[in-house]
Amino acid sequence: MSILIDGNTRVICQGITGSAGAFHTKGCFEYGTRMVGGTTPGKGGQKDANGLPIFDTVDQAVRGTGATASMIFVPPPFAADAILEAADAGIRTIIAITEGVPVQDMVRARARLAGYPGTILVGPNCPGVITPGYRVGDRFEGGCKIGIMPGYIHTHRRDAKTGKAVGIVSRSGTLTYEAVWQCSVRGIGQSTCVGIGGDPVKGLDFLDVLEMFNADPQTDGVIMIGEIGGSAEVDAARWIKDNMTKPVAGFIAGRTAPKGKRMGHAGAIIGGADDTAEAKLKVMAECGIRVSMSPADLGQTMATALGLG
């Protein structure tokens, strides 16, 4: 078990013929993801380098392949439209990798997605979602990688020395890899890792993913990795205090960030006085989350929270 995606999930790539879309479709395909096709308007009927069918529209792709998940690499000006096209075609899990989508586009798209209650959006501006596969020789099987993360750093519970697996939810891409790696080298596997993305208006937020991990029997604990900007981590911490039955380790990036400066992510900017990393860390600790003060201690903090010493 896992959340959002698993080895049976049938996945298409929107923007499959673009350079990033093609590169990462291949990466996901090679990891063992059931990539079943992709879309690029005007290139319907062709095949990509992996032999996957290309369609003009998501609707045709869904009817032709039975896909239920989509990985979006469509360029920023058209990304919000691509999200809505996927929702309208019946895609259940939309994972938008594209960075640089205008905020007003996402405000409108999020509101329109309310009309598709069965659809889940992850991102945009995120590394994607991975449910790790188990090792068979030098390959992985049974997993599903939808996104740009390096597959090999992840560990399926079956391959984990401690026999434990944690869920990871994060606003950052490479910092998630850091957390995954620190867990993997300590023999802690991962059930699913969700990069929710660094934009101010996005799909799933911490709280949504935490609820899923809490309900997933194969998730033993959770690492949540936040950033400066916004109040989502604080809302999630309060929810954890009242509802979470599993240990949670947490970290907030940006304790040294200067006020008013955007730190790379559109969403990573300190606003008011309550909006600092320190303020978030304080609330998280008060809510029973094991806070890691150093990004180098994420794995160890999780291990301690799991009672692994």
Next chain:
Amino acid sequence: MKIHEYQARQLLQDASIAVPPSRMVQTVAEAHAAASEILAGGAKLLVVKAQVHAGGRGKAGFVKVLKTADEARSAAEFMLGNRMVSPQTPPEGLEVKRLLVAEAVDIAKEYYLAITLDRAKRTNTLIASAEGGVEIEHVAETRPDAIIRQPLDPVSGLAPFQARAVGMKLGLTGKPLAQAVDLMMRMAALLTKTDASMVEVNPLVLTPPDAANPEGRIVAVDAKFNFDDNALFRQKAIAAMFDPTEENPAELRAQEFGLSYVALDGTIGCLVNGAGLAMSTMDIIKLEGGEPANFLDVGGSATEEAVSEAFRIILSDSRVKGVLVNIFGGIMQCDRIARAIVGAAKSVGFKVPLVVRLEGTNVAEARRILDAAKGELPTMQAAGDLGDAARRIVAATKA
């Protein structure tokens, strides 16, 4: 992206929002002429304001209220002839190239109005207060009930009935209420039309009654805009308002190469991929007792050329006593970083300690490249993990 006050006033005026008469000037003579013209139009008081983004203008003497064109001339002489120094400027101050000369309207009452994104509600929100003219953050902290919040519909925006309700809560009646409603509606439309992330009018002024306006009149006296950088590709007119002289030159150069760089005060230069990891790298340097010299996210798809430029930018900062490279390759391939390190060693040279921590995509190839170039990188140390990397660079720069 930020713009100057004179540009903000122009945007309001173009959207048919009432602003006091004003002109942007660049010379003392122009300032005198503008002041004469605005006085001739019936103004009794003028204000001359330096056009820089940094705050603290009033205390530094770069905002002056005055009555005559001659006073405007001497104010302009002072502002254009001296560098402005405030707590928000670099110690050497800022050169002032443009001034705003405007009518200083009489004030019966000041209000605050802004529209900005409410992240938690995922929609834009109108924020209003009858306590205008002061810092809204201060009002929010001391008297939160004095702040009115009205979320906008994410698709259709502000509705007239919502604007009317806000205007009434501000205590407005009669013609000024109708004027304020009209202004709020235009502000909301302007936000969407220009992809602004914030439009703020502070103060919004109700003028005292006069013969033409027996109930007073609503005027937007000062305005501030922030724009969504992600949307500038479709906002050519807004993008053209960008003033590069307001930016840190190293940050601008980084931007041209698709790098995200923010200059800080410390001594340890950082080169990292990913915003979260870059912030965390700064954090861990500080935890280990060092001070980061910058935030630098090379992103995932930076070319070898861009990464080399990143090294040049870091090494051109004379305060930098050491460099920490922390790469967790996902899309970014570690071997590309390794090649850029070797290239930078040849073209710029690492005279300061260099600690390299690489993990992820193509890491084996990257380690091979760095190993082969050891001779050209005498100050380099390889780190096993993030904690090790931070300890090594802090120790090396303190030695």
